[in-house]
Amino acid sequence: MKHRIGLAEAVRLRSPGDDNIVFRYGTVLLKGYSFLSLARQALTGHKGWPVIWRSPEVKKSYDVIIIGAGGHGLATAYYLAKNHAVKNIAVLEKGWLGGGNTGRNTQVTRSNYYWPQSAAFFDHSLKLYEGLGRSLNFNVMLSQRGILNLAHNAYELEGMRRWANAIKINAIDAEVLTPIDIKKLVPLIDLDCRFPVHGGFIQRRGGISRHDAVAWGYARAASALGVDIIQQCEVTGFNTASGRVTGVNTTRGTIGADKISFAVAGHTSHLAKMAGFRVPVTSMQLQAMVSEPIKPCLDTVVVSTAIHMYVSQSDRGELVIGGGADVYNSYAQRGGIPVLQENVAALLELFPVFSRLRLMRQWAGITDITPDTTPLMGLTPVQNLYISGGWGTGGYKAIPAGGDTMAYTIANDKPHPLIEDFGLERFKSGALIDEGAASGVAH
Numbered sequence: 347m348k349h350r351i352g353l354a355e356a357v358r359l360r361s362p363g364d365d366n367i368v369f370r371y372g373t374v375l376l377k378g379y380s381f382l383s384l385a386r387q388a389l390t391g392h393k394g395w396p397v398i399w400r401s402p403e404v405k406k407s408y409d410v411i412i413i414g415a416g417g418h419g420l421a422t423a424y425y426l427a428k429n430h431a432v433k434n435i436a437v438l439e440k441g442w443l444g445g446g447n448t449g450r451n452t453q454v455t456r457s458n459y460y461w462p463q464s465a466a467f468f469d470h471s472l473k474l475y476e477g478l479g480r481s482l483n484f485n486v487m488l489s490q491r492g493i494l495n496l497a498h499n500a501y502e503l504e505g506m507r508r509w510a511n512a513i514k515i516n517a518i519d520a521e522v523l524t525p526i527d528i529k530k531l532v533p534l535i536d537l538d539c540r541f542p543v544h545g546g547f548i549q550r551r552g553g554i555s556r557h558d559a560v561a562w563g564y565a566r567a568a569s570a571l572g573v574d575i576i577q578q579c580e581v582t583g584f585n586t587a588s589g590r591v592t593g594v595n596t597t598r599g600t601i602g603a604d605k606i607s608f609a610v611a612g613h614t615s616h617l618a619k620m621a622g623f624r625v626p627v628t629s630m631q632l633q634a635m636v637s638e639p640i641k642p643c644l645d646t647v648v649v650s651t652a653i654h655m656y657v658s659q660s661d662r663g664e665l666v667i668g669g670g671a672d673v674y675n676s677y678a679q680r681g682g683i684p685v686l687q688e689n690v691a692a693l694l695e696l697f698p699v700f701s702r703l704r705l706m707r708q709w710a711g712i713t714d715i716t717p718d719t720t721p722l723m724g725l726t727p728v729q730n731l732y733i734s735g736g737w738g739t740g741g742y743k744a745i746p747a748g749g750d751t752m753a754y755t756i757a758n759d760k761p762h763p764l765i766e767d768f769g770l771e772r773f774k775s776g777a778l779i780d781e782g783a784a785s786g787v788a789h
């Protein structure tokens with residue numbers, strides 16, 4: 347808690363005048379959060395925390411520009427600087443850092459995917475998450491409380507058995523549970539609801555982590571390695587010469603770059619269009635909501651594909667509720683009332699005990715969904731321009747692996763082995779990776 351107050355103070359203290367101080371701190375800042383520094387700050391009312399990332403002036407050109415300061419953009423910049431010794435990097439963000447889907451999601455972190463390519467990629471991500479707090483020296487509040495998928499009839503349970511077996515064959519943990527096991531794990535659940543619970547399966551290493559902390563942790567670490575994070579800087583076009591990208595036009599002027607990558611979630615098709623190619627992506631709003639806070643009563647993430655909702659309890663006590671995307675295309679970040687009602691009704695099917703709780707907040711993000719619900723990563727038809735998009739409703743859990751593999755891809759101008767099958771070519775070759783089941787309820 348004290349740690350969080352410290353961060354809030356740090357953000358409040360942030361002003362252009364503070365930048366020099368922070369920059370000097372910058373190189374040592376990664377080691378700066380320790381028990382001793384916490385104790386020292388506690389004694390002085392948490393007034394001395396430095397800002398956690400710099401706000402530098404825009405340079406005329408960079409070696410690499412990343413568009414979008416969501417988790418993917420920030421992680422890519424961080425791993426480029428850390429693992430590939432690229433020094434002159436900028437992340438351009440049209441709004442505020444982490445204000446896109448990274449700050450809007452329901453924080454589910456898991457790797458229980460069906461196909462080997464997805465399983466390998468998402469488990470790499472989960473493993474990076476498992477060490478992320480330590481490597482960023484920033485508490486991302488990973489809570490591996492388990493993610494439980496419910497089956498509501500014998501056929502669904504049979505499908506889940508096959509799914510769990512496939513996950514295990516991919517060397518990832520999955521365990522089929524009986525209704526009695528489920529009741530022990532989630533005492534508040536009503537197993538005899540309208541769609542009775544016949545069983546389910548759990549990935550115990552799955553869970554949640556704190557999405558703001560992931561964005562802030564990567565931003566802080568990238569900034570300390572010299573990455574320029576430029577907020578309020580919208581990219582409005584690309585400059586190219588002989589089929590090769592040379593820079594971007596932005597609301598803060600033209601900026602040159604040898605290489606450019608974009609990770610703009612719901613705006614993937616816009617950026618692709620600016621660069622002169624099309625992507626098979628449809629943009630839909632996905633909403634989530636939280637209840638008023640209550641005492642700890644749910645320590646597993648519970649998912650029902652059939653009833654179409656999932657729920658977890660945050661460390662503040664709120665129930666975090668999600669479901670399917672709104673069923674029309676939109677760039678609004680609000681979400682419609684009918685889907686909100688469906689999500690809440692689905693929750694109450696399984697947990698009638700929550701019926702008297704009030705909803706506290708509701709919001710939405712724009713998700714870019716591909717036909718096979720697998721991301722779009724790698725090279726593009728424009729030389730030296732790279733894409734990380736199509737994350738749809740499930741790219742939060744992919745942030746560390748997305749950043750790591752895109753950094754490799756940009757540095758070497760060839761896809762990282764883990765993302766070789768995630769490129770745009772699959773829509774020509776037909777080698778789709780259909781993860782519709784694993785992405786079925788949006789989490």
Ligand SMILES: Cc1cc2nc3c(=O)[nH]c(=O)nc-3n(C[C@H](O)[C@H](O)[C@H](O)COP(=O)(O)OP(=O)(O)OC[C@H]3O[C@@H](n4cnc5c(N)ncnc54)[C@H](O)[C@@H]3O)c2cc1C
Nearest residue numbers: 414416418440446447448451452454581611711741742743
């Ligand atoms: C309600 C909801 C619940 C979700 N739940 C989960 C979940 O539980 N687990 C999970 O794994 N995933 C979940 N997701 C999906 C996940 O949030 C996203 O896939 C992920 O955050 C994408 O990260 P990103 O960095 O690519 O995009 P973002 O975080 O959206 O960042 C993209 C950034 O690009 C910026 N940008 C856009 N256009 C421009 C431009 N022209 N110039 C400059 N900047 C630009 C935007 O302002 C934005 O900040 C959920 C999404 C939503 C909306």
